[in-house]
Amino acid sequence: MSAGQSNPGATKIAIVTGGSRGIGRSTVLQLARRGVPSIFTYRANRAEAEKVVALAAEAGQRAIALPLDTGDVTSFDAFVGQVRAALDQLGAQRFDYLVNNAGTSHHAAFAEVTEEALDSLYRVHFKGVFFLTQKLLPLINDGGRIVNISSGLTRATYPGSASYASMKGAVEVLTRYLAKELGPRRIAVNVVAPGAVATDFSGGMVRDNPEVNKMVSDMTALGRPGLPDDIGLAIASLLSEDQRWVNAQRIEVSGGMAL
Numbered sequence: 737m738s739a740g741q742s743n744p745g746a747t748k749i750a751i752v753t754g755g756s757r758g759i760g761r762s763t764v765l766q767l768a769r770r771g772v773p774s775i776f777t778y779r780a781n782r783a784e785a786e787k788v789v790a791l792a793a794e795a796g797q798r799a800i801a802l803p804l805d806t807g808d809v810t811s812f813d814a815f816v817g818q819v820r821a822a823l824d825q826l827g828a829q830r831f832d833y834l835v836n837n838a839g840t841s842h843h844a845a846f847a848e849v850t851e852e853a854l855d856s857l858y859r860v861h862f863k864g865v866f867f868l869t870q871k872l873l874p875l876i877n878d879g880g881r882i883v884n885i886s887s888g889l890t891r892a893t894y895p896g897s898a899s900y901a902s903m904k905g906a907v908e909v910l911t912r913y914l915a916k917e918l919g920p921r922r923i924a925v926n927v928v929a930p931g932a933v934a935t936d937f938s939g940g941m942v943r944d945n946p947e948v949n950k951m952v953s954d955m956t957a958l959g960r961p962g963l964p965d966d967i968g969l970a971i972a973s974l975l976s977e978d979q980r981w982v983n984a985q986r987i988e989v990s991g992g993m994a995l
Contacts (some may be wrong), residue, residue: 749831750975751819751872752776753806754838755799756785758935759885762968763835764788768797770972775822775831777804777815777838798826806838807859812871819875832880833975834872836865836907839885843896854899861903866910879922881975884911886929886986892994904929908986915984924983928971931990933962957992966991 750767754760755776764774765788774792778785778801785801792799800822804815823829840860842853865884876882886908889901908927915925932952934943941948942961952961970989973979 746828747826748772748833748975749823749826749828750774750833750835751831752835752837753804753868754779756781756788756801758964759930759933759967759971760835760837761788762964763837763971764799765791765795766965766968766972767833767975768792768795768799770976771797772833772972772975773798773800773826775800775802775819775826777802777806779803779805779838800825804838806864806868807840807856809859809863809867812868815868816871816875819872823875830875830877831872832877834869834876834880834882835971835975836869836882836884838864842900844899845896846898849899857899857903861900862906862910865907869914873918876923880924882911882914882918882923882925883971883974884908884925884927886927888929888931888988888990888993890929890986891988911986912984919983924980926974926982926984927986928967928974929986929988929990930967931956931962931988931993933964933967935964952993955994956990957995960991962989962991 750772752760752763752774755764756778764776767774776799789799789801802818802822805811823831842857884907886904887901889897890905890908911925911927918925932942942952949961953959967989
C-alpha cells in the first residue's frame with residue numbers, strides 16, 4: 737500500500753484541536769461513541785483534558801491528549817513528532833479526520849481593535865489552521881476528511897465582531913481552496929459554522945448571562961442557544977460515510993439564527 741493510501745478496513749482516527757472543552761470536547765466524545773479514537777489538543781488545562789480522556793474511555797474508545805498552542809507555528813514540527821508517537825500507541829501510522837476547532841474569542845468595536853489583538857486572532861484562527869493542516873498533510877490518509885470551524889458571524893454581522901469574523905471568513909475561503917487542491921487525494925474539506933453556543937467561550941457569555949441567553953433565543957428559529965453536542969453531533973456526522981459526497985461546503989449549525 738502506497739504512502740497516504742487509506743485502508744478501508746482500518747479503524748478511523750481523528751485529530752481534534754481544542755478538544756478539552758466546549759465544541760471540541762463534544763466532538764471527541766461523539767466520535768468515541770461512533771468507534772473513532774482521537775488525538776486531541778489542549779492549550780493549558782491538563783486536568784480538563786484528562787477528564788475527556790476518561791469520558792472517551794467510558795464510551796469505549798481511546799483518546800490521547802497533547803498540549804499545543806495553535807497560535808505558535810514554531811511548535812508544529814515538534815507536535816507532528818508527538819502525533820506520530822500517539823498514532824503508534826493507537827497501532828497506526830496515519831490518521832483520517834482533522835478538525836481545526838481550537839480558537840479564542842474577541843469582542844471590540846472596529847475603532848478600538850488593536851494591532852496586537854488582530855495579530856493574536858490571526859495567529860490562532862488563520863495562520864495556525866493554515867500551517868498545522870499543511871504540516872499534518874503527510875500523515876492524513878487519502879480519502880480522509882477535514883472540518884474547519886468558522887462562525888455564524890461570517891453571515892450575520894454584529895458590532896464588535898469584525899476582527900474575529902474576518903479571520904473566520906478567511907478560513908472559509910481557505911476551505912474551498914483546500915477542497916480543490918486535495919481533491920486528487922480524495923480528501924473532503926468542509927466548514928461548520930456554529931451559531932451562539934452555551935459554552936465557556938467568551939467567558940461563558942451565552943451560557944451564563946440571562947440577558948444574552950434570551951437575546952440569542954429570541955433571534956433563533958428553534959428558540960434557544962446551541963449546546964456543545966448540537967455542534968459535536970454535526971461534526972461527527974460530517975466526518976462519517978453518510979456525508980462522503982459533501983465537499984467544499986459551509987454548513988451553518990445555528991438552529992436558524994438571524995433569519
